[in-house]
Amino acid sequence: MIEAKHISKFFSIVNDDRTAEGFYALQSVSLSIAAGKIVSLLGPSGCGKSTFLEILGGLQAPSEGEVYINGVKVLEPLPSSRREMEIYRRKYRFLSPLVNGIFRNRPKHDIAMILQDYAVFPWMTALQNVTFTLKLRGIPRHEREAVAIRHLNRVGLGASLNKYPSQLSGGMRQRLALARALSVGPRIILMDEPFAAVDALTRERLQEDLLELLQSSGITIVLVTHDVEEAVYLSDEILVFSPSPGTVRNHLTIDIPRPRRRSDPELVRLQERILKLFQYDSEHASDYSI
Amino acid sequence: MNSYETQKTRYWLRDAARLLKNSFGSLLSREFLTVFIPLLILWEVLPRCGVVPRTLVPTPVDVGAAFWDMLIHKGLALHFALSMGRFGLGMLLAIVLAIPIGVLMGWNVFIRKHSLPFFQLLSPVPPPAWVPMTIIVLGVGLPMQTFLIFLGAFYPILFNTYQAVKDTDPRYLASARVFGASELTLILHIYFWHSFGAIIMSIKTGIAMGLVMLIIAEMHGGRSGIGYLLVEAKEFFQIPNMAVCMIVLGFAGWFLIEILKFVELKLAVWKSGR
Numbered sequence: 001m002i003e004a005k006h007i008s009k010f011f012s013i014v015n016d017d018r019t020a021e022g023f024y025a026l027q028s029v030s031l032s033i034a035a036g037k038i039v040s041l042l043g044p045s046g047c048g049k050s051t052f053l054e055i056l057g058g059l060q061a062p063s064e065g066e067v068y069i070n071g072v073k074v075l076e077p078l079p080s081s082r083r084e085m086e087i088y089r090r091k092y093r094f095l096s097p098l099v100n101g102i103f104r105n106r107p108k109h110d111i112a113m114i115l116q117d118y119a120v121f122p123w124m125t126a127l128q129n130v131t132f133t134l135k136l137r138g139i140p141r142h143e144r145e146a147v148a149i150r151h152l153n154r155v156g157l158g159a160s161l162n163k164y165p166s167q168l169s170g171g172m173r174q175r176l177a178l179a180r181a182l183s184v185g186p187r188i189i190l191m192d193e194p195f196a197a198v199d200a201l202t203r204e205r206l207q208e209d210l211l212e213l214l215q216s217s218g219i220t221i222v223l224v225t226h227d228v229e230e231a232v233y234l235s236d237e238i239l240v241f242s243p244s245p246g247t248v249r250n251h252l253t254i255d256i257p258r259p260r261r262r263s264d265p266e267l268v269r270l271q272e273r274i275l276k277l278f279q280y281d282s283e284h285a286s287d288y289s290i
Numbered sequence: 291m292n293s294y295e296t297q298k299t300r301y302w303l304r305d306a307a308r309l310l311k312n313s314f315g316s317l318l319s320r321e322f323l324t325v326f327i328p329l330l331i332l333w334e335v336l337p338r339c340g341v342v343p344r345t346l347v348p349t350p351v352d353v354g355a356a357f358w359d360m361l362i363h364k365g366l367a368l369h370f371a372l373s374m375g376r377f378g379l380g381m382l383l384a385i386v387l388a389i390p391i392g393v394l395m396g397w398n399v400f401i402r403k404h405s406l407p408f409f410q411l412l413s414p415v416p417p418p419a420w421v422p423m424t425i426i427v428l429g430v431g432l433p434m435q436t437f438l439i440f441l442g443a444f445y446p447i448l449f450n451t452y453q454a455v456k457d458t459d460p461r462y463l464a465s466a467r468v469f470g471a472s473e474l475t476l477i478l479h480i481y482f483w484h485s486f487g488a489i490i491m492s493i494k495t496g497i498a499m500g501l502v503m504l505i506i507a508e509m510h511g512g513r514s515g516i517g518y519l520l521v522e523a524k525e526f527f528q529i530p531n532m533a534v535c536m537i538v539l540g541f542a543g544w545f546l547i548e549i550l551k552f553v554e555l556k557l558a559v560w561k562s563g564r
Contacts, residue, residue: 023492052462057468058468059464059467059468093400094398094400095398095473097402097475098467099467100467100470100471100472100473101472101473102472102473102474103472103473103474104472105470105471105472105475106470106472107468107470108470108471111468112468112469113464113465113468114463114479115465116461118462119459119461119462119464119465121462121466121480121483121484121562122560123484123486124560125560132479133469136466136469136470136471137470138470140377164559164560165560166560166561184469242465278486
């Protein structure tokens with residue numbers, strides 16, 4: 001269960017002539033995601049959806065608003081006044097609020113995250129990548145390897161245990177990231193454009209594999225994507241983001257049972273509806289600029 | 291010897307063989323020899339024909355004879371071993387201090403802000419400028435030599451390590467943090483390995499600076515080492531002996547860097563596929 005309340009993210013820039021400028025990357029985004037659902041955050045690039053995902057995962061603090069994962073607050077929002085900022089700075093002058101602990105590995109929330117272009121560690125083999133993650137979750141040493149091998153087999157990497165990421169293809173690296181995320185048995189997985197960097201054929205394969213792996217596992221997925229077809233095919237719910245400032249402009253629920261067919265007329269109709277929303281957005285934007 | 295130990299010895303032997311092949315292989319390659327042998331011939335012929343004065347430019351044969359002479363009568367091997375011992379001590383000190391400090395400064399802003407300006411102020415002082423004061427404080431001998439070598443190698447290793455650790459890709463940190471990594475784990479498994487190549491590179495720079503300081507330290511007092519042999523050769527105007535010292539130093543530096551390359555090859559296996 002993920003709950004976000006009035007999340008805003010403000011970025012400020014100081015220009016060359018020392019005037020300050022700022023913009024809202026996200027403005028008052030609220031949503032609540034039920035357990036076990038696959039939810040897509042869909043929108044064109046630059047609409048703040050990746051930022052939003054990082055706020056959900058606790059990698060960035062929001063400017064305003066709060067995120068709760070299973071009732072636990074993720075990160076406190078950044079202070080807004082100068083006085084509060086001073087207190088905040090003093091509080092975190094030695095370690096940033098993102099830090100888990102100095103000596104003990106201790107996850108803050110039961111989530112896993114797949115970042116854009118995977119972020120599997122290139123200096124570890126496929127097996128070491130997974131066992132390292134298990135170590136972070138406090139799985140005892142003698143169990144790690146068996147668990148890791150089981151999950152690597154599940155995603156079809158059983159034959160490449162001792163290969164380094166540089167020796168794997170893009171699709172296999174993505175599978176490795178998936179195995180790493182699944183191996184810790186999380187209740188929630190946050191994915192940031194996980195299939196953006198692979199070719200279309202591999203992407204479809206990976207999407208189907210993902211659905212198969214998740215089948216009746218009850219894992220909640222939050223998927224950031226700019227691919228309308230992918231969003232429609234995979235998700236139970238779609239949140240359509242619109243840019244500048246980033247807000248949720250539509251909330252669609254898809255009730256079509258799985259397995260779905262990509263050519264299902266209902267899915268296609270939905271796709272067209274969403275694309276029309278985007279078109280409206282871009283026309284609207286061009287009106288402003290002229 | 292049980293079978294495990296036999297196998298271990300075999301691995302060591304195989305590694306040593308690979309190191310020699312990688313290092314001397316490039317010297318003995320046909321490509322290099324086509325350049326090197328004509329140069330050597332030119333070097334031999336020009337002084338003999340009187341194009342350049344033979345008293346000032348010793349031929350390779352002269353240098354070879356001087357090398358043999360120094361090896362037999364002057365204990366070149368012992369001097370060399372002493373020099374390398376000092377060098378190793380100074381380098382060890384530099385590595386042991388510079389890498390942890392560099393990693394800490396790259397890891398944490400608080401530590402960086404408190405310590406970096408100090409090093410930035412001290413580092414522009416050319417290491418040879420430290421010689422007079424070091425001699426007064428530590429006297430002439432091993433402590434002074436070790437300190438000077440340390441000084442030469444410390445800053446390049448420190449700054450390169452710090453820079454590389456600071457520039458660690460935040461995506462790797464983020465993905466480890468989401469899974470619950472503590473800062474110690476991040477330092478040992480992410481920061482260090484991400485900057486491993488840069489650290490090895492910095493040690494290579496450190497070796498070059500360390501050798502400079504080794505010779506300077508041995509030239510200032512002391513009765514042993516390659517630097518001392520150089521000064522002695524100068525006193526007696528033995529140009530072939532100087533050439534021998536220079537060549538020996540060149541070889542030592544070259545071989546140390548080859549060793550480091552090999553270490554990198556062994557430890558950074560993940561890079562070999564690229």
